[in-house]
Amino acid sequence: MLETVTSMKTSEARDILAETARKGDAEKRGRKASKEVRQLQLIEATIDSLAKRGYAETTMADVADGAGLSRGIVNFHFESKEKLLIATLQHMYDEYSAHWRASLQKAGDDPARQLQQLVWADFDRSICNKRKLAAWLAFWGEAKSRPTYQALSSSRDNYYQQVFIDLCTTLKQSGSYAYEPQVMALALSAMLEGLWLRLMMGTEDTTRETALQAANAFLASAFPKHYG
Amino acid sequence: MLETVTSMKTSEARDILAETARKGDAEKRGRKASKEVRQLQLIEATIDSLAKRGYAETTMADVADGAGLSRGIVNFHFESKEKLLIATLQHMYDEYSAHWRASLQKAGDDPARQLQQLVWADFDRSICNKRKLAAWLAFWGEAKSRPTYQALSSSRDNYYQQVFIDLCTTLKQSGSYAYEPQVMALALSAMLEGLWLRLMMGTEDTTRETALQAANAFLASAFPKHYG
DNA sequence: CATCATTTGTTGAACATTCATTCAGTATGG
DNA sequence: CCATACTGAATGAATGTTCAACAAATGATG
Numbered sequence: 039m040l041e042t043v044t045s046m047k048t049s050e051a052r053d054i055l056a057e058t059a060r061k062g063d064a065e066k067r068g069r070k071a072s073k074e075v076r077q078l079q080l081i082e083a084t085i086d087s088l089a090k091r092g093y094a095e096t097t098m099a100d101v102a103d104g105a106g107l108s109r110g111i112v113n114f115h116f117e118s119k120e121k122l123l124i125a126t127l128q129h130m131y132d133e134y135s136a137h138w139r140a141s142l143q144k145a146g147d148d149p150a151r152q153l154q155q156l157v158w159a160d161f162d163r164s165i166c167n168k169r170k171l172a173a174w175l176a177f178w179g180e181a182k183s184r185p186t187y188q189a190l191s192s193s194r195d196n197y198y199q200q201v202f203i204d205l206c207t208t209l210k211q212s213g214s215y216a217y218e219p220q221v222m223a224l225a226l227s228a229m230l231e232g233l234w235l236r237l238m239m240g241t242e243d244t245t246r247e248t249a250l251q252a253a254n255a256f257l258a259s260a261f262p263k264h265y266g
Numbered sequence: 267m268l269e270t271v272t273s274m275k276t277s278e279a280r281d282i283l284a285e286t287a288r289k290g291d292a293e294k295r296g297r298k299a300s301k302e303v304r305q306l307q308l309i310e311a312t313i314d315s316l317a318k319r320g321y322a323e324t325t326m327a328d329v330a331d332g333a334g335l336s337r338g339i340v341n342f343h344f345e346s347k348e349k350l351l352i353a354t355l356q357h358m359y360d361e362y363s364a365h366w367r368a369s370l371q372k373a374g375d376d377p378a379r380q381l382q383q384l385v386w387a388d389f390d391r392s393i394c395n396k397r398k399l400a401a402w403l404a405f406w407g408e409a410k411s412r413p414t415y416q417a418l419s420s421s422r423d424n425y426y427q428q429v430f431i432d433l434c435t436t437l438k439q440s441g442s443y444a445y446e447p448q449v450m451a452l453a454l455s456a457m458l459e460g461l462w463l464r465l466m467m468g469t470e471d472t473t474r475e476t477a478l479q480a481a482n483a484f485l486a487s488a489f490p491k492h493y494g
Numbered sequence: 495c496a497t498c499a500t501t502t503g504t505t506g507a508a509c510a511t512t513c514a515t516t517c518a519g520t521a522t523g524g
Numbered sequence: 525c526c527a528t529a530c531t532g533a534a535t536g537a538a539t540g541t542t543c544a545a546c547a548a549a550t551g552a553t554g
Contacts, residue, residue: 076503092411094322098540108505113541115503172410179407182400182468183320192469199471217483224464224472225480229453232460236452240410241420243427244452252453255445259488300529326514336531341515343529 077115077125079105084126089172093180098122120186127177127190130170135194137165142201149208150264156201157257160230161250171238202227213263222260229256305343305353307333312354317400321408326350348414355405355418358398363422365393370429377436378492384429385485388458389478399466430455441491450488457484 083104087096098112098119105111116122141159145152160166181187206219206226233252236244257265311332315324326340326347333339344350369387373380388394409415434447434454461480464472485493 073503090411092408094408095411097538099538109507110505110542111503114505119540175410176407178463178467179404180320180322182403182466183318183323188467191467195469196471217487218479221476221479221483222487224461224476225457225484228460228464228477228480229457229484230460231463232456232458233452235406235459235463236456238410239406239416239419241423243424248449248452249456251446251449252456255449256453256457256484256488259445259450260484304529325512327512337514337533338516338531339529342531347514 073115076111078129080107080112080115080122081126081129084122085130085169085173088126088176089169093176096176123177124186124190126173127187130173130177131190131194134165137162138198149205149212150261153202153205153209153261154257154265156205157226157230157253158250160234161246161253163246166234166237166246168237168240171234174234175238199223199227209261209264213261215261215263217260226256226260229253301343304335304339306357308335308340308343308350309354309357312350313358313397313401316354316404317397321404324404352414352418354401355415358401358405359418359422362393365390366426377433377440378489381430381433381437381489382485382493384433385454385458385481386478388462389474389481391474394462394465394474396465396468399462402462403466427451427455437489437492441489443489443491445488454484454488457481 080101083101084096086104087100091100099109101122102109102111112119112122116125138156138159141155141162142152145155177187181191202223203219206217206223209215210217210219210222230253233244233249237246237249254265308329311329312324314332315328319328327337329350330337330339340347340350344353366384366387369383369390370380373383405415409419430451431447434445434451437443438445438447438450458481461472461477465474465477482493
């Protein structure tokens with residue numbers, strides 16, 4: 039089951055801060071060492087606020103309070119609220135990207151296994167938890183009316199989509215399937231995003247486990263020779 | 267292709283107003299007859315604003331201006347901004363519901379045809395256009411942090427989901443498929459929502475036509491005996 | 495090593511703006 | 525002339541941003 043949103047607040051940011059202070063010898067602790075750590079801490083607090091209150095109700099005071107810092111701090115590290123939110127979205131994309139590429143790496147050379155791994159990656163705990171899903175949804179809700187968000191999204195999404203298309207093309211050849219690779223890739227990626235959407239909305243009947251079952255059922259019916 | 271958002275403003279509301287004034291003899295025209303018509307007009311203006319500016323930037327002044335009326339008008343007809351938004355969401359759900367049920371009706375008794383019609387219904391022009399999709403997305407983005415929206419959504423969504431499950435169960439029997447009906451219904455509905463999401467985000471490569479192709483490809487691979 | 499100066503991070507009150515809401519007054523249909 | 529729809533200026537609350545003062549770390553100096 040997905041964990042609850044309300045509990046974690048600054049804990050995660052504090053972990054990061056502690057970890058950085060531990061392993062980074064070059065990094066100085068305390069007040070000065072902040073810059074990057076503080077920014078991360080504020081970004082985490084922003085994700086918390088987005089998840090708990092939604093985009094429209096996320097305020098600078100909320101973020102500052104969530105990080106346990108003063109009101110003016112955000113404008114010091116990020117120039118404005120808008121830039122904070124863009125940095126937060128960027129951070130979430132970077133994290134997703136890294137996880138995605140790592141999964142692809144881990145899968146080796148077999149395209150069937152690669153596709154399977156990519157699907158699984160989307161439902162990994164580290165990526166797919168209530169807090170982050172809620173933050174994603176908050177951004178998506180505003181993305182269409184904000185060119186900046188849209189630009190950030192579309193370039194990466196197009197890349198992922200192309201990888202899916204390539205994998206579908208390869209599998210079609212080795213399995214003699216009838217589908218059009220572009221079409222099947224769209225159906226697949228749409229379903230993954232739709233399952234995310236379900237998880238984000240927090241309906242009782244959809245959990246990470248059932249979502250993964252659905253994704254596997256799709257693979258089995260679309261590529262029976264590979265996943266049947 | 268989907269039409270653009272920016273152009274229609276009050277035109278649609280004016281059509282409705284004109285239409286109501288035309289066919290409703292009992293309804294009085296002009297200033298007095300307003301109540302219901304004005305409310306509809308304001309709801310349409312709200313959808314316009316949600317589509318154009320997003321949830322967070324939708325203001326009462328925006329809605330009033332969009333409807334070509336004065337600033338205080340919304341608080342007169344709806345009590346508050348929150349109630350306006352709830353009424354708007356309700357209106358969109360009612361419209362979707364009506365269209366959905368009509369499609370099911372039209373399909374007759376054949377379950378395969380029923381499922382096909384329901385899928386098509388989701389991509390009908392009257393439901394699936396940029397303006398309304400953008401408004402849906404705006405609501406979804408806020409739904410998780412607003413119990414009222416969530417309550418409005420979940421009850422209906424559960425009903426639709428159950429119909430999908432029932433249809434999948436019936437098709438499984440008549441086609442001797444191996445899947446679990448609940449799982450396949452989740453995969454199907456998730457894909458439909460995911461395709462909506464793609465259309466909402468306005469990526470170039472996804473149009474209503476390609477989305478429908480993807481949906482059909484899914485049906486063909488999941489229920490080959492019925493749609494192959 | 496002690497002291498001072500400088501740089502850098504941080505604070506919180508003040509400010510300006512935006513926005514939902516209110517309401518006394520106006521216009522209009524019956 | 526009454527009831528009702530409507531207006532738009534006034535109000536107050538919420539919020540992003542600024543900035544002068546403060547604190548801590550670092551560096552320079554003797």
